[in-house]
Structures are given as C-alpha cells and as structure tokens.
Amino acid sequence: MDPTDPISFDKAKLIGSVTLGEKEGDPTAFELDGAYHRANRGLIEFVEVFRNETEFLYSLLEATQSKTIESPAGRTEKIFIDVVIIAHANEPNWKKFEKNDDNEALVDRLVRVDVGNNVRLNEQIEIVKKLTRPTCHLAPQTLETLAMFTILTRIQPSEQVKDLISKVLIYNGDDTEIDAPSAAELRAERPRDGWIGISNRDAAKILEKAIGIRQPGEESCVAPPDLLKVISEFCANAKKPIPVELIETVTDWYAAMIATQFTSIGKDCQDICIRYYENYTAAIIKLLRGETLSPEAENLVNIVESRLPNDDGEKNALRQLIIEQKFSDTSLAIKSGIYDYVAQEVIIPKLDKLIVQGNHEDLNENDRLSLKYFQEHFRALGYCDRCFKTVAEWLINSGLLQ
Numbered sequence: 001m002d003p004t005d006p007i008s009f010d011k012a013k014l015i016g017s018v019t020l021g022e023k024e025g026d027p028t029a030f031e032l033d034g035a036y037h038r039a040n041r042g043l044i045e046f047v048e049v050f051r052n053e054t055e056f057l058y059s060l061l062e063a064t065q066s067k068t069i070e071s072p073a074g075r076t077e078k079i080f081i082d083v084v085i086i087a088h089a090n091e092p093n094w095k096k097f098e099k100n101d102d103n104e105a106l107v108d109r110l111v112r113v114d115v116g117n118n119v120r121l122n123e124q125i126e127i128v129k130k131l132t133r134p135t136c137h138l139a140p141q142t143l144e145t146l147a148m149f150t151i152l153t154r155i156q157p158s159e160q161v162k163d164l165i166s167k168v169l170i171y172n173g174d175d176t177e178i179d180a181p182s183a184a185e186l187r188a189e190r191p192r193d194g195w196i197g198i199s200n201r202d203a204a205k206i207l208e209k210a211i212g213i214r215q216p217g218e219e220s221c222v223a224p225p226d227l228l229k230v231i232s233e234f235c236a237n238a239k240k241p242i243p244v245e246l247i248e249t250v251t252d253w254y255a256a257m258i259a260t261q262f263t264s265i266g267k268d269c270q271d272i273c274i275r276y277y278e279n280y281t282a283a284i285i286k287l288l289r290g291e292t293l294s295p296e297a298e299n300l301v302n303i304v305e306s307r308l309p310n311d312d313g314e315k316n317a318l319r320q321l322i323i324e325q326k327f328s329d330t331s332l333a334i335k336s337g338i339y340d341y342v343a344q345e346v347i348i349p350k351l352d353k354l355i356v357q358g359n360h361e362d363l364n365e366n367d368r369l370s371l372k373y374f375q376e377h378f379r380a381l382g383y384c385d386r387c388f389k390t391v392a393e394w395l396i397n398s399g400l401l402q
C-alpha cells in the first residue's frame, strides 16, 4: 500500500465501500475490496507509512489492537481480519513520529526492526544494477568500484582491522586472515555502520551521470576511471560532507586491482608471443633445410614475415639471422624471471605508442602480435575497445604501471 496524499485519500482503499443505491443491510451491497480485505490471511505492507494522513493511521490502531477494521457501512459493526502488518519508513520520519506524544498509542503497538543500508559489497552491486538497469556497456569492475565507494561511505574505521577495505571484505564474507574479527564483532563495535553514508539513490545517480557524460556520437560505455571522475564531483557537491580520503581509498583499491591484471595479462601475452616465435623459428629452420611445412606453420610464417622483403634471397638471409640470433634467448630470459623486460621494455612502451600517441606505424610484427593478444585477452574479459583504451590510458597517465 503506497502512501496517500490528503487530496486523494479515500478510506475505501483500506476498508472497501458500499455500493450506492442498494438496499440497506443487503450483504451484496458491500464491496470488500480494500487493502485489508485483499491481504486477509496474508500480509499487508505499508510503504513509507508515516507519510500518510492521521486518519489512515487510526485504522492501524484498531487492526493491531483488536484484529478488526471498520465496516464500510461506517456503523458500529466491525470486520475481523487476520493479517500480518509490515510498515516501513526512513529513520528521520520514524524519529519525528516517535517524538510526537499524540502517536504514543501506535508507537506502543509497533515492534521496531532496524534495517540499515546494505554494507555487503556483492549485494550492493545487485542493488545498483536493479536501480539503474544500465543499457550501455560497463567495463569490468565498474559496478564493483561504485559499490565499494558506496559502502566505504557507510562504515566507520575499526580498531580491529588495519583499513576500511579489509572491513568491507569481512562484511562481504570474503576469506580473510584467520585471526580477523567476524562481521558481527565489527558491527557491535560500530552500530552506526549502514546508518550513515550515501543512499542507494545517490549511488544510482552517480552511475547515471557517468553514463550520460559521453559526447553525442561517442560510443556509450562507462569504465571505472569515468566513474571515479563523477564520484569526485559528487563528493565536492554533496550536502553532507564525504571525507576526501574515501575517494583516494577507492581509487587505490581499483588501481592496485587493475595494475595487477594488466601486468599479469601482459606476461601471458608475452608468453604467447614467445611460443609463436618458437614455432616460427622451428618453421624457418625447416624451410632453410628445404623441408615442407604444415599449413598451420606456413600460415604462421606468412603472418610473421608479412613485412619482410619479397626477394627470396634477402628473406632467407634474414631468416638465417633470426636463427643465429637465437630469438628464444629473450624468451629464456623472461621465463627465468627477468620480468622487467616484459613490463618496462615491451608492454608499457607498446601501449604508450598505440594508445597515448596513437602511433601504430613503427611497431614491429612482434609488437603487433603482443598487442593483438593483449587486446584479445581484455576483450575476453569483457572490455570493449573504448573502455580498454580508457583504462589503459588512465593507468599509463597515472604512472601505476611503472
């Protein structure tokens, strides 16, 4: 039952009505279709109950005290009901209602159940999804970042855990250290967790704004860096102050997660390229020996050599050089743990050239192959080209891959 305003308030919505013109006392004249009748032997839910007119609330007194409601005929007859009544309101409305002595009779008949805002990360993701039903593409971790920020505003630091992120993870039921406190212990320490911070409506507004900031004609898609920008603006203009450290906390949390992903995928890509080149080297050794290649090996050689000169003599000289230089030495170095080569010398400069400088020309085939796999890995994870570019740019500009 939604709250009714004074103008459209009609008791018939609650207790039914009597059909006009019917014979007085005729049972068929009664329209027992009010909310109480429909909920009988079941459950009735009053939404934002204290926003209703006082007259509306009187029916609750009788229903809770004596399990009866007024008859639509409006005389002394009462109608028995057997119904569970649930009513909800926000905290300020409840406090206002409770303080008013006129409401004492109803306050006494209520069993108050406190339900704060959600503080579980996984559930918060579902809440935002349900509230906004985003139609555009969202990069991986976009909803997680918004949910993390929302929950960070709702909880207070604990003496028992090292930082707020650890507290969020405990509330979320994630695996934590053996001696970590339980969620119940943390809640007992800070009973106001979930009663402060931003509402779900505000969280939805942040996402909607991030979706709306794309320019006309630009591909509609939101990545966490877009969202972090909107979060900063939101905090700057928020009615209740939000500590600036929370933006830093959520930014660092996201950055650490995404930098690890980029680095690890970069390494995977390099491994794939190394395998490619090992297969390529094996194929050209066969060619130089005059052996025939399998169709797959032939295709690989064609891809790798697409930029080499067409002249067979020159091509063979280059093939000889590639074998002599033992390209696989590089792979051995990387496999044996010299990872700097991959991160500092290969992946970052290539991303920088491709994404920041928009320069594809002086990438060699090895680079192209690395990048191709790099992007393909990210596509498989759910990135479109636009949000991959946004995230990569953000990482490179922030120096987090260094």
Ligand SMILES: [Zn+2]
Residues within 6 Å of the ligand: 137, 138, 139, 221, 222, 383, 384, 385, 386, 387, 388
């Ligand atoms: Zn996208």
